[in-house]
Amino acid sequence: MPTANQQLAALFAQMADILEILESDRFRVNAFRKTSRVLDDMAEDVAGIGPDISSLVQIDGVGKGAAQRIAEFLETGKIADHTQLMDQIPDGLLGLLNISGLGPKTISLFWNQAGVEGLDDLKAKLETGELTNLPGLGKKKLENIQKSVAFAESAGGRVRLGQAMPMAFWFVGQLEKLKQVKQAAYAGSLRRGRETIGDIDVIVSAEAKGAAAISDAFVALEPVTDVLVKGATKSSVRTRGGMQVDLRVVEPRQYGAALMYFTGSKEHNIVLRQRAIDRGMNLNEYALTKGNKIIAGQTEQEIYQVLDLAWIPPELREDRGEMILAEKNELPKLIEIGDIKAELHAHTTASDGHWSIEEYAAAAAHRGFHTVAVTDHSRGQGQANGLSSQRLEQHIKNVRVAAAQMKNQITILAGSEVDILANGQLDYPDSLLKELDLVVASPHAALTQEPKKATDRLLKAIDNPYVTIMGHPTGRIILSREGLNPDMKQLIAAAAQRGIALELNANTMRLDLRDTHARMAIEAGVLLSINTDAHGPDHLDQLVYGVLTARRAGATKAGVINCLSKAALAKWLRGTRP
DNA sequence: GCCGTTTTCGGCCCGACTGTTTTCAGTCG
Numbered sequence: 001m002p003t004a005n006q007q008l009a010a011l012f013a014q015m016a017d018i019l020e021i022l023e024s025d026r027f028r029v030n031a032f033r034k035t036s037r038v039l040d041d042m043a044e045d046v047a048g049i050g051p052d053i054s055s056l057v058q059i060d061g062v063g064k065g066a067a068q069r070i071a072e073f074l075e076t077g078k079i080a081d082h083t084q085l086m087d088q089i090p091d092g093l094l095g096l097l098n099i100s101g102l103g104p105k106t107i108s109l110f111w112n113q114a115g116v117e118g119l120d121d122l123k124a125k126l127e128t129g130e131l132t133n134l135p136g137l138g139k140k141k142l143e144n145i146q147k148s149v150a151f152a153e154s155a156g157g158r159v160r161l162g163q164a165m166p167m168a169f170w171f172v173g174q175l176e177k178l179k180q181v182k183q184a185a186y187a188g189s190l191r192r193g194r195e196t197i198g199d200i201d202v203i204v205s206a207e208a209k210g211a212a213a214i215s216d217a218f219v220a221l222e223p224v225t226d227v228l229v230k231g232a233t234k235s236s237v238r239t240r241g242g243m244q245v246d247l248r249v250v251e252p253r254q255y256g257a258a259l260m261y262f263t264g265s266k267e268h269n270i271v272l273r274q275r276a277i278d279r280g281m282n283l284n285e286y287a288l289t290k291g292n293k294i295i296a297g298q299t300e301q302e303i304y305q306v307l308d309l310a311w312i313p314p315e316l317r318e319d320r321g322e323m324i325l326a327e328k329n330e331l332p333k334l335i336e337i338g339d340i341k342a343e344l345h346a347h348t349t350a351s352d353g354h355w356s357i358e359e360y361a362a363a364a365a366h367r368g369f370h371t372v373a374v375t376d377h378s379r380g381q382g383q384a385n386g387l388s389s390q391r392l393e394q395h396i397k398n399v400r401v402a403a404a405q406m407k408n409q410i411t412i413l414a415g416s417e418v419d420i421l422a423n424g425q426l427d428y429p430d431s432l433l434k435e436l437d438l439v440v441a442s443p444h445a446a447l448t449q450e451p452k453k454a455t456d457r458l459l460k461a462i463d464n465p466y467v468t469i470m471g472h473p474t475g476r477i478i479l480s481r482e483g484l485n486p487d488m489k490q491l492i493a494a495a496a497q498r499g500i501a502l503e504l505n506a507n508t509m510r511l512d513l514r515d516t517h518a519r520m521a522i523e524a525g526v527l528l529s530i531n532t533d534a535h536g537p538d539h540l541d542q543l544v545y546g547v548l549t550a551r552r553a554g555a556t557k558a559g560v561i562n563c564l565s566k567a568a569l570a571k572w573l574r575g576t577r578p
Numbered sequence: 579g580c581c582g583t584t585t586t587c588g589g590c591c592c593g594a595c596t597g598t599t600t601t602c603a604g605t606c607g
Contacts, residue, residue, distance in 0.1 A: 140598085229606095231595055233594075236595095
């Protein structure tokens with residue numbers, strides 16, 4: 001069940017789409033889009049604010065009109081304007097907006113002049129040639145639309161951060177090998193560490209005369225299956241995996257401006273641009289200029305500096321207040337991957353992992369970690385070979401033996417990832433939990449519970465005196481399973497009260513807590529625990545995704561228990577238990 | 579429709595590429 005914020009965001013986005021197809025004022029359309037984005041980004045539940053207009057208009061991007069529509073939704077579950085707009089166009093038209101190269105103008109034209117009411121109509125009429133002879137649409141354009149339709153049917157939009165990043169590294173590496181290329185980096189939502197990525201943006205710098213050769217080499221790379229656009233400075237390709245990769249070639253003196261521009265976010269850029277205008281300057285993807293004079297452009301740092309801002313880490317560039325902090329030079333010193341010194345959630349062959357206690361501990365020690373916790377599944381996870389109470393007792397003994405053997409290399413803690421059952425009870429009795437050094441309590445089943453029930457369930461688990469960390473609280477799987485929608489505000493307050501940590505599960509499938517929830521937790525003073533939930537050696541590498549997400553939330557080293565020293569972590573763990 | 583240190587009107591980011599044009603509209607990012 002989507003939250004009120006998500007439902008409202010979808011309604012406002014849909015109203016914007018319809019208004020655009022109906023050729024309404026584009027600024028009005030943008031206003032609806034902004035409201036949609038703000039609602040989607042907002043950590044606070046708008047239902048909690050209630051249908052009070054004067055409170056709702058306090059939200060940035062929500063004016064009187066949007067406030068009334070939100071209030072209407074909160075009271076009736078519907079927005080009359082939305083229903084009325086939906087009645088004005090065939091349902092199938094909205095889906096056509098997802099087809100690359102097809103925008104509102106063309107869709108409107110197809111609908112009004114050729115009777116296209118959806119994807120099936122479009123496909124049929126493209127086949128029969130009924131769409132030729134429409135104004136402004138030649139053979140080539142129709143062919144491209146036909147190709148895009150075929151692609152849209154075979155591929156699904158975004159991919160996970162962890163899928164896009166290795167590919168981006170590969171492309172950057174290939175481009176760096178070209179002799180014309182001076183610098184290369186990926187930008188876009190990937191650089192900002194978003195949990196899903198639409199396409200990969202790569203920026204390279206080179207002297208102008210070398211640009212053509214770079215574009216040629218780029219579109220000829222092995223994974224490229226389609227060339228969508230190829231120009232002197234801008235090219236776009238599709239790869240075998242269906243991923244789109246965009247390349248921009250700029251001159252070295254423009255590199256910082258380009259990197260900044262294409263890192264985004266769009267909203268962050270708009271604020272920056274306005275800030276430049278306020279200072280009598282102009283900012284675009286090539287430079288910060290004053291009149292005809294170039295003021296800055298080679299590095300991001302110098303551009304921010306001229307705009308009286310500290311350099312803002314990409315993960316914070318979402319127009320969520322970072323500009324104010326940068327102005328006052330109060331940006332947090334964000335956590336870095338090297339700050340992490342402990343892994344507190346991992347599985348071994350005792351349950352569903354692929355490595356022994358010793359292999360796990362050795363890999364962690366090799367990374368420079370001082371502590372690991374062995375946390376195999378509890379008995380309820382039958383499919384994951386969860387441990388019965390008897391097996392857990394034996395497992396604890398095995399962990400103690402390994403810990404003694406390896407005590408000069410690393411500290412090994414005996415823990416468990418204990419199921420939070422549907423009713424909020426834990427999967428082992430307290431008498432057994434007491435024997436462990438730490439308990440990660442996580443929901444695994446009944447992940448479609450109503451929000452209220454889910455909240456009560458997780459609150460009950462937090463109440464258990466032996467719980468140290470709440471693991472992946474929503475149980476979502478990115479792009480695949482929505483998971484629970486508990487009242488995060490209540491959970492965070494309870495975690496703060498109890499003094500336990502909330503996990504930010506670093507697995508690229510999970511990233512749970514998500515960035516906005518992690519931000520709420522930090523603001524409430526709750527400590528985070530960034531863990532990979534490793535089941536085998538390569539999984540520890542997923543730490544980077546958890547750290548990126550934590551950085552998006554504004555996390556510092558001080559707010560993450562995995563960054564504590566060995567002694568401090570041991571002390572903190574003891575402090576959470578009776 | 580939203581917003582305000584030029585605040586209740588007037589502006590809202592802007593450049594590259596494509597395909598269709600003979601100077602530009604549409605789309606994308």
